[in-house]
Amino acid sequence: MMTDNRLKKLRREMAAAGIDAALISQPENRYYLSGFKGSAGYLLISRDRAVLATDFRYTEQAGAQAPGYEIIKISGSPNQWLLELVSGLRPPRLGFEEDFTTAAWYRQTSEILSRQSPKPRLVPIDGIISALRAVKEPEEVELISRASAISDAALAYAEEILRPGISEQQMAWELEKFMREHGSEALPFDIIVASGPNAAMPHAQPSPRIIAAGEPVLIDMGARAGGYCSDLSRTLFTGKPDSALSQIYSTVLDAQHTAMSIIKEGISGEQADLAARKVIEKAGYGEAFGHSLGHGVGLAPHEVPRLGPGAGDLLANGMVFTIEPGIYLPGYGGVRIEDLAIMENGRARAISKARKD
Numbered sequence: 001m002m003t004d005n006r007l008k009k010l011r012r013e014m015a016a017a018g019i020d021a022a023l024i025s026q027p028e029n030r031y032y033l034s035g036f037k038g039s040a041g042y043l044l045i046s047r048d049r050a051v052l053a054t055d056f057r058y059t060e061q062a063g064a065q066a067p068g069y070e071i072i073k074i075s076g077s078p079n080q081w082l083l084e085l086v087s088g089l090r091p092p093r094l095g096f097e098e099d100f101t102t103a104a105w106y107r108q109t110s111e112i113l114s115r116q117s118p119k120p121r122l123v124p125i126d127g128i129i130s131a132l133r134a135v136k137e138p139e140e141v142e143l144i145s146r147a148s149a150i151s152d153a154a155l156a157y158a159e160e161i162l163r164p165g166i167s168e169q170q171m172a173w174e175l176e177k178f179m180r181e182h183g184s185e186a187l188p189f190d191i192i193v194a195s196g197p198n199a200a201m202p203h204a205q206p207s208p209r210i211i212a213a214g215e216p217v218l219i220d221m222g223a224r225a226g227g228y229c230s231d232l233s234r235t236l237f238t239g240k241p242d243s244a245l246s247q248i249y250s251t252v253l254d255a256q257h258t259a260m261s262i263i264k265e266g267i268s269g270e271q272a273d274l275a276a277r278k279v280i281e282k283a284g285y286g287e288a289f290g291h292s293l294g295h296g297v298g299l300a301p302h303e304v305p306r307l308g309p310g311a312g313d314l315l316a317n318g319m320v321f322t323i324e325p326g327i328y329l330p331g332y333g334g335v336r337i338e339d340l341a342i343m344e345n346g347r348a349r350a351i352s353k354a355r356k357d
Contacts, residue, residue, distance in 0.1 A: 002137060003035050004068060011047060013128045014095065021046035021086070022095030022125050023109075028299040029097065029129050031227060034066040043069075046089050053085055082112050092118055095125030134296055134304040135318035140228060141342060144297065144320055147184065147230035148340050148351045150223035154178050155234055155354040164213040164238050168193040172206040175221055184223035188231075188301040192220035199235070199334040202291055202326060213239045216333040222301055229301045231322050232352055233338030245335070248285070248327050252335045253356060255279040255325040259293060260341065263323075263348040269293075269311030276325045277309075285327045288334075294322040297340060319343045320351070 010033065014022060024030055024043040034043055034052055038061055041054030052062050052069040062071045074081040086094065094113070096106075106122070113120050136144070157178050162171065172191040179187065194204035195211040199218040211217060220233040235249065259276040273293035280289045292308025297320050305313035305321055315321070324338030339352035 002139060003033060003066070006033055006132065007045065007050060007068075009132055010045065010128065013132070014045075014125070015047070017123075017125075017128065018093055019095045019123055019125060019128075020091035020093050021049075021089050023086075024095075024097060024125075024129070026097050026100040028133075029100075032129075032133055032299060034069055036062050036066045036069075037227070038062060038065075042074075042085075044085055044089070046091065049089065051085065053081065078108060078112060082109065083115055086113070086120065087116060091120050093123050094120040095128070096122050097126055097129075098124035099126045130304045133298055134313075135316060136298060136320050136342070137318075140298065141318075141320065143226035143228035144230060144340065144342075145351055146225040147223040147228055148232070149353070150179050150182050150184050150225065151221055151230045151232040152352060152354040153182060154221060154223070155219070155232060158219055158234075159236060162211070162217060162236055162238060164211060166211055168195055168198070168206040168209050168211065171211070171217070171219070175219070179221070179223045183225065185227070186224060188222045188224050188229035192218065192233075194218045194334075196333055197331050200328045200330045200332060202328060202334070202336065211238055214241060216241065216245055216335060218334060218336055220336070220338065227299055229297050229299070230340060230352075231297050231301055231338060232340070232354060233324055233326075233336045234354060234356060235335040235337065245333065247283075248329075249335050249337075251280060251283040251285065252325050252327055252337050256323055256337050256339070259323050259325065260339075260348050260350065263315060263341070263343070265315060265317055265343060265346040267315050269305050269307040269313040269315065270309060272307045272315065272323075273309060273311065276323075280325060280327060288327045288329055289325060290328065291326065294324055294338075296321050315343055315348075317343050317346065323348070 038058035044051040053072040171193045193206045195217045196215040198204045199216045217236045222231045255276040262275045294307035296303035326336035328334035341348045
């Protein structure tokens with residue numbers, strides 16, 4: 001099973017970091033390491049034990065989906081079960097998900113663990129798990145590709161139905177319905193449909209605004225297959241765009257092509273971003289490209305690695321990430337072109353197939 005190999009990798013990294021056990025509850029991490037799809041539960045992973053603790057609603061499901069785990073039924077607040085869960089392990093260094101847990105959880109857990117002797121020390125483990133998830137296995141790439149095929153098909157459908165007179169909200173609903181009817185699980189994020197001046201807002205929400213002729217229509221959407229996400233952006237036009245928009249579109253497309261051509265194994269996320277950014281700056285729109293070039297995609301729509309200014313993440317074979325330069329001019333409109341790519345054999349290969357001519 002894939003989870004067996006992932007547990008071996010995690011335990012190896014935990015041992016290298018001097019972490020004796022880890023308590024994991026972030027849904028994507030929990031699913032990645034156990035296969036359990038329920039909405040509540042904790043994994044406790046040590047050198048020789050793998051425990052899935054969940055409540056009455058999910059114990060039967062947990063047994064079916066995480067056969068390699070010891071299933072423990074819990075109830076009530078952590079005060080009632082957490083100390084008992086970790087007492088048999090007596091871990092002096094207990095890993096926890098710093099990026100996911102709240103300050104209230106940290107205070108409560110610290111207080112509970114203080115009753116154990118010796119008291120476990122809570123150690124952040126986010127970097128270890130995110131690094132494991134960043135390099136995709138072949139089965140994960142297949143699911144991401146399946147999700148990408150659904151969003152590619154939705155983009156082709158968008159080209160069919162886009163016309164002056166349709167609203168942004170109507171377009172967004174039609175695309176969501178299309179992807180669900182064509183095999184997508186719950187969408188990984190809300191669809192963006194932004195027309196005319198709204199396209200100058202990178203994360204605009206679909207509004208009742210009626211799309212007019214000749215306007216840019218920025219669409220950003222993703223599907224989900226087997227828990228894995230896709231992410232795709234295109235800028236369409238209802239008719240012939242003006243010369244300025246045509247030039248902006250060409251610049252963004254050139255920036256994306258440039259980034260794709262220079263990305264290779266070992267390059268940093270900052271270097272990839274800079275290659276695209278230089279193209280946009282040379283065209284005079286440097287200030288209008290305000291976000292990063294891309295981000296990792298997997299069980300979550302935003303993962304490691306990051307491709308952007310100051311990003312030290314080194315791109316490696318097996319990583320899946322977006323390449324999405326954009327230019328946004330307030331009051332006028334904007335253009336973004338986004339594809340999913342995977343690093344294979346030392347070079348970036350596009351997963352997205354949607355046309356962008």
